[in-house]
Structure formats: structure tokens, C-alpha cells
Amino acid sequence: MNKSVIFGALTIAGLAAGAAAAGTLDDVKARGKLNCGVTTGLAGFAAPDATGEWKGIDAAFCRAVAAAVLGDATAVEFVPTTGKTRFTALASGEIDVLARNTTWTLSRDVDLKFDFLGVNYYDGQGFMVPKALGVSSAKDLDGATVCVQTGTTTELNLADFFRANNISYEPVPIETNAEGAQQYLAGACDSYTTDASGLASTRATFENPGDHTLLPEIISKEPLGPLVRHGDNEWGDVVRWTLNALISAEELGVTSANVGEMSTGSTNPEIKRLLGTEGTLGEMLGLDADWAKRAIATQGNYGEIFARNIGEDTPVGLARGLNAQWTDGGLLYSPPFR
């Protein structure tokens, strides 16, 4: 029975492969569901909770795109990917968009033939030390033992940082973040280094988080953002401007609570254009006028998503830092909706 499906699939494979390459936006609309690639589990970014519902800023972004394109924030098929399978899943068309705390680098953008559509979290590599060590800067770590994950960019960044500052260190290679936390707590190393967001969420799981401190130095740039296949610019535009809409909404003071009254009551022309009461921005994207309104109404603006999943009131407890709006001294800066 299923065999006929397989044979049928084989015969039309060649035809459909050509058709699938063009128009992801139409495919998604026809399917009625967005296939969104996420991590298999990273606290605060994307992880299913006790009831099996995906939570986190990447998951919220997927829902925002689904709300904008399909009008239904629940029409998302979350496809969990590992660090090894994520790029092939996207390239082969198994997923429409990859939102999996993936660092934007030149080789991924150019050589792997993807398009990064912006940054939804500015990360960077940091250090965690026990308070008892009495260290206040990474430059005081001369001669320290440092736990670092092997085979990652963090290992290379670490070597660069210590060589640039002409101080010595002894690396303790570890395999996974879980192992790193255990080794660090057991005293196998003086300091543990990985992405600052990872350090913060790891520290939150310690029995006495207050005994450990994150050093102020951030020694690498890790801009994390969503990406799509190269060459499908209509679809790329939709995803890019959904992200920009969430960021702009925060800047303009539009929240999930007041989006309704803002769309009718606001006198600010940019808010009107964003929420579709004025202009034809949605039509240009191939969507209806309310696309951004739905995304904001269901998921909230960027600031709300941040606060709900990784903000200072959550166990992950990250400060806005670089991820504040440009008006607050951060890096978030959306191009204008015009």
C-alpha cells in the first residue's frame, strides 16, 4: 500500500524537485503549516515543556512567522534538528526556516548557500568563575585552568584571547555543556567558558548560583539568527520583515496588549503602516494587511518575547545588554517600515 506512494513519489521526484525550489511562500500557504527547524532542546531558546509545547525565543519566532503568513500561530510543525543535521534539513527542503541559535558567519551564508535574515540574539563567549577565586576580569586568569568544549569555535576564540593578552592558561577539554558544568562544579577547572547565554542558563541550574560570577569580558561575536535557503528571496523577505516587525514594535511601543487599539487609535504613521491600517506593505510581501498585527498580537514584541523566555525574571535570567534597542544603547535596529 505504502509502496505505491513510494513509487509514485520516485516518478514525480524529478518534476517536484524543480517545482519545490521556487516559491516556499506558496508551498507554506498550500500546506497550511510552517515547518520550522529548532534545536532538540536549549533552555530559553527552544525546548518542549512538560505538556510537549515548544517554548523559547526561537519557538516564538517560528510562531510569529506562522501567524504572519498563515494567520494561525499554532500552524507550526517544529522539526527538531541537531547541530549536525540542521543545515541538510534546511538545504533539502525538509524545513522552511531554521531558527536554531545558529551563528551568522560568512562561510555559512556564502559557501553553504543560505541567507541569514537578521539577528534575534546577540551572543558572545564569556567566562564563569567561582566568586571565591576573587577574579574580576578575564585578564586576571593568568595560569588558570579553563574548561572548554572541544571542536567548537569557543576553543579557537579562547586561544586567540589568551595569546592576544599574552597570558597563559591550561585548557581542560570537555565534550558537552552538561559535562562542562559537572567538571566545573567538581573543581576540575578554575573557569568555564562558552556562550554567555549558555553560561547564564547553566549557572541558573546550580545549587548556589550566587557563588559564581560571569566575568565582564565577551571575547567573541556570536550573532544568532534565523536563516532560509539561498535564492528564494520572496520567502526570505517575509521571514526577515517578520523579525523586523517584532523589533520595530518594541521600539514603537506596540505590545500584544495594546496592538488592537494602536492599529486604530494611533496617530503615528509608521505604526499605522506596520499594523496595516495604512499603506500596502503586506501586499508587497505577498501577505494580507494584518500580517504584522497578528504576529505581535500572538507572540508580543521582541521585548516581550525576550522577557518571557530568557529575561531577568526567568530562571535563565539574562540582561538585555547588547540585545536592547538601539535607543537604549543596544544593537537592535530595524530598518524603517515605509
Place this chain on the structure above:
Amino acid sequence: MSDTHAHSVAFVRTETLPQAAAPSNAAGPTKWMRDNLFATPANGLLTIAAIYLIYLVLASTLPWMLNGVWNAGSLAECREILQGTSGACFAVLTERWPQLMFGFKYPASEYWRPTLAFVLMFVALAPVLFFDLPRKLLIVTALFPFVAFWLIWGGTVWTPIFALLGVIVGYLVYDRFVAQSFAAGFFGGIAAAIVVWTISGYIVPALAPEQPWLEAVPSRDMGGYMLNMMLGITCVSLSIPLGIILALGRQSSMPLIKWICVIFIEFIRGVPLITLLFVASVMLAYFFPPDQTVDLFLRVVIMITMFSAAYIAEVIRGGLAALPKGQYEAADSLGLDYAQAMRLIILPQALKISIPGIVNIAVGLFKDTTLVSVISMFDIIGMIRGPILASQDWNGLYWELFLFACLVFFVVCYGISQYSQWLERRLATDHR
């Protein structure tokens, strides 16, 4: 004469003494301990050292386990309850029990379906494993794959019915032609089954109701220990027959068949399982259009089955080689053809020799099913490493979760190995 003899000793006991209890150091626990634990001074020293070691292990783990918390909503709550004392936080097992068993996406209202399939599995396995049971029970075994498929995946009932129909038609064709020649029956049966399946591929969608009795659950939503069991059972039961065919094919006198089998076995054995799984999950996606891919579960089953079939083939080849040449000649001299000789004389003996090896592979295969967590399928290890450890409630717990995974695997693997030892004793027909 008798008199002199009677007086040559002063006293003769006429009644037997009542039996006395053995001295305390020659029987009971004391003797057992002296024989087994303290036979020599060196032995005694080792015993004391071992007891001390066991004490050390238990002294550090038992309080931790006995002091365990079974009811809490998060790791932080656990720590609050424990108040700084050492204790395990088993609450994660109680709170996430359905996720550990069924994955995080299987609908909670449908948990009874895989559970029922699990119970039926024992009924279906019983007549295969214990051949003293009535043979009529084999009907349950034959129906089980279709019933279990329907229970676990749900959807229209016509899919398993037509699948079963194909098998029945195939068997009837086989039964009709096998008397003429085994090959005609075998290949004719397969061809007939494929014809039925192809036709039903068009009929089933037409018959399928809008609202099937059992809600359809896609493979992607399967997870937890259920996924390990499904993969383990399916792959073991498929790879044993495939392994037998490969082993026989490798011994075949027909060069084409022989070389196909040799190349297949040697290629698969030369490649790590994890690369095959990556091919299944990643590479095959390139060859199919996005919406028409073969089910991921099916792809993984095919890869694991091929892998273990190649190993089982080699184990069975060992069994075939161990048989004396006289057995083959005896079969020939009885006038049996190839299929009969194999079925009646060679394979029963060769398989008996191969049991420990086959069980070894089966246990290894069952444990290898945890590798699917690397290709982002949420088996029990994938659930632990992904969603559970990434949740803000339980991030930071390792021992309790992985000990639990060890336990559930140990139960099954130990059961399999005990069964194989019983089977060997049961089949021991030689005189030792």
C-alpha cells in the same frame, strides 16, 4: 569357636547410635562461609576487602536513593525539600514519566494504544519463544504486526487490513506453487503480495473515512522508550530471516547470488551504524521532494535491519560451517531437494548452534537503537538529553535520569539473555 570370639572384645554395641547433628563448622552457613569466603588466608583477605568496597559504595548511594524526593515540580523545589541534605530528585521521573515512555508529542489521550500494543506483544511473542504452548496461538503472532501498527499509528483501519490481505494472498500463491518448486512458490508469493499492495494503494484512500476510529499519529510524534521498543522489536524480527537468507546466499553455488550477498555483508559490516543512520535521515532527504519523503521511522528501520542482518548472517554462517559435512550428505542421500534439506536438516541444527551469537547481536541492536537520538529522534536518551535537560525545571539533573535509562535497558537485555540460556538448555539434545 563362637564363644571365643564373643569374649575377645569387652563390649559390643547392639543398637545404632542416634544420628547427631553435624558440628557447627561443618554444615550450614558457617561451612558455606568457610568454604566459599574464607577458604585460605588470602581468600579471607580478599573477602574482607570486597565487603568493605561494597560497604563504601552502598554507604554513599543508599542514603542518596532512600532520601530521594518523588514529588516535586522542579529541581529547585527538590532542593528546597531536601534542605541541603544529600538525596536524589526522582520527582523528575514521576513528572516526566509519560514523556520518558511515549515522547513529548504522542497525544496523552491515546497512551492506552501503545500500552495495549505492548501487552499484546507478550501474547504474540509467547508461542514463538515457548514452543510448548499450543500452536494455535501463532495466529495471534501473525496478526500482531498489523494490529500493533494500527494501534500505534492509528488512521484508517483499511491500511492494515489490505496489508494483511496482501500477505494472505502471497501465502496462498506460495502454498499453491511450492509443491512444484520452492522458488516458484516463493517468488510467486512475493509478486502476488506486491500486486495486491499496489492495487490497494489506490483503494485505501478512497475507502478511508474522514474521521477514523483511531486518531492518526505521525511517526515524528513517536518517542521515549516506546520508540526504542518499536525499533528493537521490528528490527530484530526482520533481521533474523534476512540474516538467514544472506547466510545461505553467501554459501550458494550460484556466483551472482553469492557475490551479491558477500558484497552486501562486507559493505554493511565495514560501515559504522551511525553513518548509515545519517544517510537515512539526511542524505535520503535530498533524493525525495520535500513532501513525498519515505517515513523517517521506516528509513531508520531499514538501515538498522540491514546492519544487524549482515552481522546475524555471519553468525549463522558460523553455525552452518560448524555442521559436519555428513549432515549435508545425509540430506542429499535422502533425496531431499535444497529447500527441504535446509529446512528439515541443516538449519535446525545450525540455528541451534548460533543462538548465543544471535542473542548477542539482538541485545547489541536493542541498545544501538539509542543512537537515533543523534539524528534528532526523541527516543528515551533523546528525551533526556533534549527536552528534559533543556527544560528550566529539570536542567542540572543527570544521575537520576540516566540511571533510570540504564535500568529500563537492563531489564530487557537481561531478560533476553536469560531466555537464551533457557532456550539452549531446552534444545540441548546432545549427550554431555
